[in-house]
Amino acid sequence: MRRKKTILKLITFGAIIFFVGLFFRSISPKKTETQFSTIVKNMNNKEKPSYYFIGSSRVQKSINPAILREKFHNQNIYNLGISGSTFLSNSILTDFLIQNHTPKVIFVELSPIIQELSTGLIQFADEAELDIFKSIHELNKKENVLKKTRIGINTLNSYVFAKNPLKKDIKRILGVHHQKRNKKIVGFVPLDQNNFESTTPFITFNEINSLSIKNKDLSSYHNYINYLLELSSKHNTKLIFFLPITYKNNKEKNIVIPLYNSLPDSIKIKYSKKFIKNITNTKYLYDNNHLNNKGAEKYTYLLCSLIENYFTPK
Amino acid sequence: MxxxxxxxxxxxxxxxxxxxxxxxxxxxxxxxxxxxxxxxxxxxxxxxxxxxxxxxxxxxxxxxxxxxxxxxxxxxxxxxxxxxxxxxxxxxxxxxxxxxxxxxxxxxxxxxxxxxxxxxxxxxxxxxxxxxxxxxxxxxxxxxxxxxxxxxxxxxxxxxxxxxxxxxxxxxxxxxSISDTSISKGTRLILFGLFKNMVIAQRIFSLINNLLSTDISGFYYLVLGLLFFLYLYSNFSSFVDLFQGISQIFGIQLKDNFRNRVYFSNSRQEFWKGWHITLNEWFRDYFFFVIAKYDKKRKYTDLFLFITFILIALWHEVIFTLLVWGVLNGSWIILEKKFDLKKLPYAKFRKSAGYLYHLFFSSILALIFISSDLNFLVQKLFDASFFPQEILENELMNIIIISCSFLIMDYHYSKAGNTRFDNYLQDKSFLNRWFIYIKLAIIILIFGAGTGVDNYYILF
Structure with a gap:
């Protein structure tokens, strides 16, 4: 009898929340076309070979695709940086692009694996018909049961939260669904301000080439990369990995530098000493983790000379 | 996080x-x-x-x-x-x-x-x-x-x-023993814990993180200390609320670890009586009393108290900065004991001023807690005052949500007095109780940040 009372209470509670949600849904303005649908449409333009830059907000704020399009006379160059993206998200997106859009080259940012999914990726996945969990399953095939369990629970958790419709409805009701420029979830984000007066966020040439930074356990990263390389060779896509140029925290370098150094030269972008010297300037920083618009312009121009081989027919 | x-x-x-x-x-x-x-x-x-x-x-x-x-x-x-x-x-x-x-x-x-x-x-x-x-x-x-x-x-x-x-x-x-009451009481604590953690703490943390990404300095740097102080409370106490609630569902009552409204203490002594209570009791029972019994004439009580605070500090992390934090904490308590604040005149004014006094010095101590390097902290504090204006613009909504949620939390605590949140709700009418449930749940669903609960103290 008492158990029935508890269950009844929980059901009532759930029902009230549900109806409140329905009420907000009914009064919120209808969904209009999002930034994702434009991106997805563009991605389907297969007239010319396509090129993608994949990564986190650092990629969003540092690679200006307009400069690359102009330089390489190709409109199919995209910045697919996603806010909050990690190496797991990057790998999922790479997997999807290789299998569905067979781009010529995908440039992937090296970053730590977090066993979570960014909201941006989940929203993008809905519109691009990306099966996130299938991809996670493929990427983690070689992991042990414990790791698979953790990653399963963590990713499912972030997926469920990202699907919470109440937040979106309230934003629409309040009229704040049009995202601020600096909070855009996918694609290039140019930022004008310069809020950081130190060059400490920039990686140094010595750090990149330092063999003293060691990390013995990169197995998960290598599993992901090997899977993607195998897939890309089947689909005739080239995969190129690159290091972020700025770091909020030095500890991240303990993962990405050894990982970068463990990869063969043929699949990575190698920053030269001059490259690092030219970009290392406080005026190029938005904050301690991102470049501003000036920085993005400089970085993209500098990058052109390092990646032009991939854009010219052999 | x-x-x-x-x-x-x-x-x-x-x-x-x-x-x-x-x-x-x-x-x-x-x-x-x-x-x-x-x-x-x-x-x-x-x-x-x-x-x-x-x-x-x-x-x-x-x-x-x-x-x-x-x-x-x-x-x-x-x-x-x-x-x-x-x-x-x-x-x-x-x-x-x-x-x-x-x-x-x-x-x-x-x-x-x-x-x-x-x-x-x-x-x-x-x-x-x-x-x-x-x-x-x-x-x-x-x-x-x-x-x-x-x-x-x-x-x-x-x-x-x-x-x-x-x-x-x-x-x-x-x-x-699991009963309808144990589930109800547990769920109340869980709900309140989630509200404090996901809406207040995680949003304050995001604000702190954004401020740390800038060159904020001078007087404004103290704002970071205050935010971190409030963050620590809302973060840690909410985590305890959540797990107290979970345990309560099974009919197991975990001890309280924080006094309600401990952030409004008017002296350091009052603060420590209500902060991480079980850890402080542990140090009192199993360290302080053990060494104090050798001091029959009570000549070295302050010294032992001082050592206890050093140990609590170094338990967090064995680094110089936290040693300084421990020394300052211990000294603060001892100084307050020497100059008994309760003897000061104008009790009402003393109480109100006490809140400000405690919050101000707590903010400075909180800054020490999050600084790896004391030189850096001193430099930041004594640099020309700079506040990144765009943070106000970008974080306005966040600041409003934090402020309103904090007021809601504080309102309930002020009404609850020394009663635990689940028992405080027990005394409310059915409608009032359910209104609070729904209100908290909706706020969490709409304004909750992150996808889980976090606790800074897990690091220690």
Missing amino acids: IEFNLLLILLYVLSSLALLSFFSKENKWKALLTTSLLFYYILAGSKLFLLVFIAYIIYLFGFVIQRNHSKTKVAIFAILIPLVIAKVTNTSFHFEDYITKDVWLFEWFKWSSLFQIIGLSYFTFNSISYLIDIKRKYIKPEKNFFLLLLYLIYFPAIFSGPLHRAKYLIKQFEII
Whole structure:
């Protein structure tokens, strides 16, 4: 009898929340076309070979695709940086692009694996018909049961939260669904301000080439990369990995530098000493983790000379 | 931030409830032991086996101490070894670890150091209290190893406490009873914990992080200290609320760890009486009283108090900055004792000014807590004042949500007085109670940040 009372209470509670949600849904303005649908449409333009830059907000704020399009006379160059993206998200997106859009080259940012999914990726996945969990399953095939369990629970958790419709409805009701420029979830984000007066966020040439930074356990990263390389060779896509140029925290370098150094030269972008010297300037920083618009312009121009081989027919 | 995702917590509660239903009343603790071990394993992996092994040694020590009290010191020394090694060998700065959730999470499961075990502090403190209580003849050694293991590794309490004496918790394990009341009370605490953690704490943390990304300096740098102080409270107390609630569902009442509205203390002494209560009681009972008994004339009480604060500081992390934090904390308390603030005139004014006085100095201490380098902190504080205006523009909505939510929390605490939130709601009318439930749930769903709950103190 008492158990029935508890269950009844929980059901009532759930029902009230549900109806409140329905009420907000009914009064919120209808969904209009999002930034994702434009991106997805563009991605389907297969007239010319396509090129993608994949990564986190650092990629969003540092690679200006307009400069690359102009330089390489190709409109199919995209910045697919996603806010909050990690190496797991990057790998999922790479997997999807290789299998569905067979781009010529995908440039992937090296970053730590977090066993979570960014909201941006989940929203993008809905519109691009990306099966996130299938991809996670493929990427983690070689992991042990414990790791698979953790990653399963963590990713499912972030997926469920990202699907919470109440937040979106309230934003629409309040009229704040049009995202601020600096909070855009996918694609290039140019930022004008310069809020950081130190060059400490920039990686140094010595750090990149330092063999003293060691990390013995990169197995998960290598599993992901090997899977993607195998897939890309089947689909005739080239995969190129690159290091972020700025770091909020030095500890991240303990993962990405050894990982970068463990990869063969043929699949990575190698920053030269001059490259690092030219970009290392406080005026190029938005904050301690991102470049501003000036920085993005400089970085993209500098990058052109390092990646032009991939854009010219052999 | 180190998050416990809500799905994992939900799975823990549901699987525990399901398993509990299969056991008879006197054996229900076995269900909780099973799920505690399973979920701790999911989080910490094979480190679990090391903890079980140490727990077995503690189990054996219990009998040794019962027979021969002189072995207590050796046993405690042995138990402390893993914790001391973990503290001394961890060379990274805790706040940096905390911010880089990504990197830290990665390393969490791959710690190179053997004793970097999540929850080791609370495991060790509970072990020591168990053994000393045996020596003091408060309790007899627990004959059932698995019951002792549950006391040491109880999932809702292992990560950040609250700390409990074995007698208090084991007694409750033996009479686990789930009822409509226990579920209602537990759910109330969970709801309030989620509200404080996901809406207030995580949003304050995001604000702190954004401010730290800029060149904020001078007087405005103190704002960071105040934010971090409020963050620590809302973050840690909400985590305790959540796990108190989960435990309450099983009919097990965990101790309170924070006094309601402890952030509005008007002296440091008052603050420490209501902050991380069980840890402070532990240090009082098992360290301060132990050394104080040698000082029969009470000549060195202040010195012992000072040493206790140094130890509490170094328990967080063995670094110079925290040593300074400990010294300042200890000195502050001792100075307040010497200049008895209660003797000051104008009681009402003294009380109001006391809030400001305490918040101001707490903000400075909080800054020390999050600075890896004192030079950096001094430089930041004495630089020309700079506040990044665009933060106000970008974070306006966040600041409004934090402020309103904080007012809601404070309103409930002011009404509750010294009563725990679940009991405070118990006294409300049915409609009023349900209005609060719905209000909190809707706020969490709309304004909750993140996908789980986190706790800064898990680092320690």
